[in-house]
Amino acid sequence: MITGASGGLGAALADALAPTHTLFLAGRPSERLDAVAGRLGATTWPVDLADPDAIPAVVEPIVELDVLIHNAGVAYPGRVAETTVDQWRSTMAVNVIGAVALTLELLPALRAASGHVVFINSGAGINASPGLASYSASKFALRGFADSLRADEPSLRVTSVHPGRIATAMQEDLVAYEGREYDPGQYLSVQTVARVTADAINAPRDAHVHEVIVRPR
Template sequence: MITGAAGGLGSALADALAPTHTLFLAGRPSSRLDVVAERHGASTWPVDLADPDSLASVVEPIVELDVLIHNAGVAYPGRVAESTVEQWRSTMAVNVVGAVALTLELLPALRAARGQVVFINSGSGINASPGLAAYSSSKFALRAFADSLRADEPSLRVTSVHPGRIATAMQEDLVAYEGRDYDPEQFLSAQTVAQVTVDAINAPHDAHIHEVIVRPH
């Protein structure tokens, strides 16, 4: 299962995993999500991480799951003094609480498969980024949740992927906030981050990759 599967990195993850995995593409229903699903003959799952109470009924049919990739996320560019409580609440609701809630609902299916949970984190989850106060805080929290899950669920493999800035629509918004011209060549491609993530997923079963850090060359 890939959350945020309609986005730039989500669709790249789907493309990279389609040859070896049956895909469950999770996200809010949209034509973009449908396009990714049609490309791979995959199923879509109407997952709204901002509404954790809705998740149980959506994922209830899943009894075994090899891989859960937490890719969905939101970001509101802004320094601390520019941010609002509502932005913090929304960021934490999707990036942290939603990821926790979905993991808890799928934990029996993951245990049954002795599966893997992958968190697409960020460089901001290691060093806080200027102008991304709420986002950075949420990614630190997500990293801590991944570490806790790894410690508490020894049958699972848990991997945090910390890419640098990726050429996506979210990045365009951030560059606009910074008042600069957007040049995708300055950033990692979604395909590169997807491939690095897939390499961690496909690592031999006696290898438990805790953390992957990827930066533009």
């Protein structure tokens, strides 16, 4: 299961894993999500991470799950003094609470498969980035949840992926906030991050990749 798979890194992750996995593409129903699913022969799964109360009924049919990839996320560019409480609430709701809620509901299915939970984190989850106050805080929290899950669920593999800046629409918004010209060639491609993530997922069963840090050259 991949969250946020309608485009960008999520769609690239789906492309990278389609040859080796049966895909559940989770997210709010949309034409873009349907297009990715149609191209790969995948199944869409209507999950709204901003509505954790609805998640149990949605995922209840899943009894075994090999891999859960938390890719969905939101970011509101802004330094601390520029942010609002509503932005913090929205960021934490999707980036942290939604990921926690989905993981908790899928724990029995993951345990049944001795599965793997992957968190697409960020360099901002290791070192806070200027102008990304609420986003950085949410990624630090997500890293803490991943570490706790790894410690408390020894039958699972848990990996945090911390890429540097990726050439995505989110990146364009951040560069515009910074008042600079956007050049996708300066950043990691979504295909590169997807391939690195797929390598961690497809590692031999006796390997447990705790953390992946990848930066643009």
